[in-house]
Amino acid sequence: MPGARENRDMEKVGVLTAEVVSSCVSNLGRFGSGLHHLYHHLSLPSQDLSDVSVLSKYVHLEMLELPHNKIKDLSCVSHMPYLVTLDASHNEISSFFGFQPPMNLKEVNFSHNRITKMEDLSAYSSLCNLDLDCILIRTYIHPYALELAHFLSLCLCIFSTNALYSTACSFCDYFLTHPYLDNSLSEITGLEQCFKLTHLSVAHNKISRISGLHSLPLTHLCLRGNQLERIEGLENLKCLQVLDLSLNRITSLSGLLNLHLLGSINLEKNMISEIQECKHIHDIFLLRDLNLVGNPVQAQPDYRLAVIFLLQHLTVLDQEKVTVEEKVSSVNQFDPPVDVVAARDHMTHLVYQLMQPQGCGKRELSHRLCQELNEYFAHGTSHTTRGPYFGEEDGIDYHFVSEEDFQNMIHMGKFIQTMQYGGHSYGLSREAIEEVAREGLACCVHMELEGVFSLKNSYFEPRYILLIPTQMDKYMGHLTSRDLYTQAQIDMAVSRVELYANTNRQRLGFFDNVIPCDDWEEAYQSLRQVVKEYLLLEEQEEGENNNRGSPDNTSNGHEPEEKLPSPPPSRSGSGALASHSATPINPSDPSYRNYFTKIQAELSPQKNPVELASIRRREHLVREAIVGKSPGVYSQLFKSSAQSAPSSLQNPHLNEASSRGLNDSVEPLDISVLGHNLETLKDQTPEATRPGTDLLDVVVSPSSDKRPGSNNKPILPPIPAGRKTPASPSPATSPDPAHTQQEGRVEM
Numbered sequence: 001m002p003g004a005r006e007n008r009d010m011e012k013v014g015v016l017t018a019e020v021v022s023s024c025v026s027n028l029g030r031f032g033s034g035l036h037h038l039y040h041h042l043s044l045p046s047q048d049l050s051d052v053s054v055l056s057k058y059v060h061l062e063m064l065e066l067p068h069n070k071i072k073d074l075s076c077v078s079h080m081p082y083l084v085t086l087d088a089s090h091n092e093i094s095s096f097f098g099f100q101p102p103m104n105l106k107e108v109n110f111s112h113n114r115i116t117k118m119e120d121l122s123a124y125s126s127l128c129n130l131d132l133d134c135i136l137i138r139t140y141i142h143p144y145a146l147e148l149a150h151f152l153s154l155c156l157c158i159f160s161t162n163a164l165y166s167t168a169c170s171f172c173d174y175f176l177t178h179p180y181l182d183n184s185l186s187e188i189t190g191l192e193q194c195f196k197l198t199h200l201s202v203a204h205n206k207i208s209r210i211s212g213l214h215s216l217p218l219t220h221l222c223l224r225g226n227q228l229e230r231i232e233g234l235e236n237l238k239c240l241q242v243l244d245l246s247l248n249r250i251t252s253l254s255g256l257l258n259l260h261l262l263g264s265i266n267l268e269k270n271m272i273s274e275i276q277e278c279k280h281i282h283d284i285f286l287l288r289d290l291n292l293v294g295n296p297v298q299a300q301p302d303y304r305l306a307v308i309f310l311l312q313h314l315t316v317l318d319q320e321k322v323t324v325e326e327k328v329s330s331v332n333q334f335d336p337p338v339d340v341v342a343a344r345d346h347m348t349h350l351v352y353q354l355m356q357p358q359g360c361g362k363r364e365l366s367h368r369l370c371q372e373l374n375e376y377f378a379h380g381t382s383h384t385t386r387g388p389y390f391g392e393e394d395g396i397d398y399h400f401v402s403e404e405d406f407q408n409m410i411h412m413g414k415f416i417q418t419m420q421y422g423g424h425s426y427g428l429s430r431e432a433i434e435e436v437a438r439e440g441l442a443c444c445v446h447m448e449l450e451g452v453f454s455l456k457n458s459y460f461e462p463r464y465i466l467l468i469p470t471q472m473d474k475y476m477g478h479l480t481s482r483d484l485y486t487q488a489q490i491d492m493a494v495s496r497v498e499l500y501a502n503t504n505r506q507r508l509g510f511f512d513n514v515i516p517c518d519d520w521e522e523a524y525q526s527l528r529q530v531v532k533e534y535l536l537l538e539e540q541e542e543g544e545n546n547n548r549g550s551p552d553n554t555s556n557g558h559e560p561e562e563k564l565p566s567p568p569p570s571r572s573g574s575g576a577l578a579s580h581s582a583t584p585i586n587p588s589d590p591s592y593r594n595y596f597t598k599i600q601a602e603l604s605p606q607k608n609p610v611e612l613a614s615i616r617r618r619e620h621l622v623r624e625a626i627v628g629k630s631p632g633v634y635s636q637l638f639k640s641s642a643q644s645a646p647s648s649l650q651n652p653h654l655n656e657a658s659s660r661g662l663n664d665s666v667e668p669l670d671i672s673v674l675g676h677n678l679e680t681l682k683d684q685t686p687e688a689t690r691p692g693t694d695l696l697d698v699v700v701s702p703s704s705d706k707r708p709g710s711n712n713k714p715i716l717p718p719i720p721a722g723r724k725t726p727a728s729p730s731p732a733t734s735p736d737p738a739h740t741q742q743e744g745r746v747e748m
């Protein structure tokens with residue numbers, strides 16, 4: 001009876017028996033009343049099983065794993081009310097959930113089966129995780145293709161290190177994923193009632209449109225390897241965290257707008273070609289991982305930095321970690337902070353293009369200030385390549401030069417700073433400042449914010465006064481009425497006001513004063529007041545008045561009571577600006593150094609006598625330098641030979657020694673032009689009025705000749721028009737007491 005026996009054996013092939021089950025169960029646990037112990041897990045992978053009906057008796061199973069078999073019928077599962085996890089992947093199942101739903105079934109893997117259509121899963125309300133990847137009908141595959149695949153899989157083992165490996169890989173990938181293999185899922189349906197479904201994978205099917213997912217609590221969705229051309233139907237998946245749309249034909253990211261919990265998006269091998277598409281996911285603040293490998297967009301110039309710039313929360317882009325350096329470079333490249341622009345400009349003289357005018361009248365304010373305080377200031381005239389407006393004069397409003405001349409000046413290193421504004425170049429030349437300095441005056445310039453940043457990189461340390469409009473309507477009206485600007489220029493100018501306000505807010509101490517300039521006259525009065533306070537002119541005027549009652553007050557040479565410098569008063573007229581001062585400070589920022597120097601003095605009232613004397617000396621010198629009485633400390637650096645500092649003027653012996661040394665090398669001086677300086681110096685040195693003091697010694701002292709940038713000849717500066725010239729009495733012979741008083745007050 002060999003034939004019958006053979007038949008029996010044949011029948012047994014693929015049939016699961018109780019013996020086999022008993023050898024493959026695991027995870028012993030209590031069951032029923034708790035007195036019985038039973039195995040809860042059964043795992044039978046790759047056993048060539050086609051009949052698993054015996055499992056109907058195993059009602060207690062919680063986890064059933066049957067991958068890589070030949071199972072067509074899973075009706076036995078209907079008898080497993082406690083089943084939680086079912087893995088039936090890589091089988092021959094064609095009926096979608098062909099069993100009664102176990103109440104607690106949460107995870108189901110039907111990937112790589114023969115299911116062609118999804119059906120209603122309303123009864124599976126506990127379902128959390130559903131895997132329907134790669135639903136193919138293998139019998140429809142041409143036998144030649146299967147043979148070839150088999151051959152290639154052998155090659156994978158044999159030639160795993162050569163080129164054939166990659167050919168084999170790509171063939172298999174194509175073979176497994178390509179849509180011409182029929183009978184895969186073409187749409188997602190039947191999940192409407194699966195209110196607990198958080199993970200869904202329908203990779204490598206034929207889905208061309210995302211649908212049927214509305215209001216599911218999905219956190220993970222995989223639609224890899226389908227035929228999607230656009231992202232749609234995801235709007236309501238508010239819980240979505242991980243989305244895999246790789247291997248599709250998607251061209252835009254527009255359907256991802258409101259998915260605020262998304263942390264990872266895989267769009268590998270799609271057809272996204274524009275960097276701008278990233279704007280659609282710009283507001284997804286939790287997005288950390290984006291994969292655009294294999295998209296045409298990768299060929300765009302600066303692709304990686306641009307994406308990193310647009311999506312600043314990313315930590316992984318195209319499977320590579322985003323480095324800190326990349327983040328910084330991207331910001332510096334696409335939205336450089338003004339100080340970076342200024343630094344770059346400063347280093348290379350490549351200028352930053354901005355499109356709008358400021359036009360708040362600061363130029364006129366600067367001119368008027370220089371006119372009124374012409375004893376102290378002169379306007380530093382910038383160069384520009386723009387043409388003059390009606391009424392503007394070359395050399396006064398600007399030095400109007402051609403682009404070529406401007407470039408030549410850049411290359412010759414003539415500029416302290418340059419800037420591109422409204423399509424034109426502007427630059428402040430060293431010569432412009434030195435020309436003013438040679439007159440013994442301080443230079444007053446106006447410029448845009450970027451120019452200020454640039455100037456802060458130079459060795460000049462001017463006082464910065466911000467004039468800022470606070471009433472935008474009025475400001476716009478003013479710009480419009482000038483009839484010089486296009487609407488776009490006006491809009492840009494208005495939008496830039498915020499940049500100034502922010503700079504003031506965030507960089508405390510960056511500006512020494514802030515003056516609202518909604519009303520030109522008021523702005524001028526504030527500006528004038530600020531400058532006068534700084535020059536101590538207000539005090540001087542008051543002092544003059546007081547001194548008329550008590551003339552001995554200052555002429556006795558007593559130092560006024562020590563007063564430590566206080567932070568500059570903020571002239572802010574708006575609440576917004578006023579509140580800026582409450583912003584916390586970053587002490588590491590060098591732009592705050594002025595501010596810190598000032599408040600440091602305030603915060604440490606316990607000064608010892610040495611410190612007090614030092615502070616007094618420094619203040620004294622600085623004030624004198626500013627009011628043009630004697631050159632600043634800085635100018636001493638420019639002396640060609642070692643000479644005494646201004647403070648040495650107090651010491652007649654030193655003066656004598658130094659002046660004697662100088663007398664040999666100095667050309668004879670025209671004493672008639674020295675009046676003011678002589679008087680000033682005399683006032684500083686009580687000894688100078690003593691009989692026998694050699695005036696020439698004082699005059700030729702280092703403090704009165706070369707200023708920064710002047711030529712090397714010790715020619716004394718001419719007295720500017722408007723300065724109080726000592727035409728009258730010679731200071732050496734009969735000092736005017738009133739004048740002495742005045743000068744004495746300024747020295748405070």
Ligand SMILES: Nc1ncnc2c1ncn2[C@@H]1O[C@H](COP(=O)(O)OP(=O)(O)OP(=O)(O)O)[C@@H](O)[C@H]1O
Pocket residue numbers: 357358359360361362363364382383386417418419421426427428446447448450451452
């Ligand atoms: N050297 C410079 N560096 C930076 N900015 C400068 C420089 N010289 C001028 N500017 C600024 O460039 C801007 C454009 O100057 P322009 O004279 O063309 O403008 P405007 O329309 O007359 O405005 P405004 O009345 O404010 O001067 C102004 O804000 C001006 O202060």
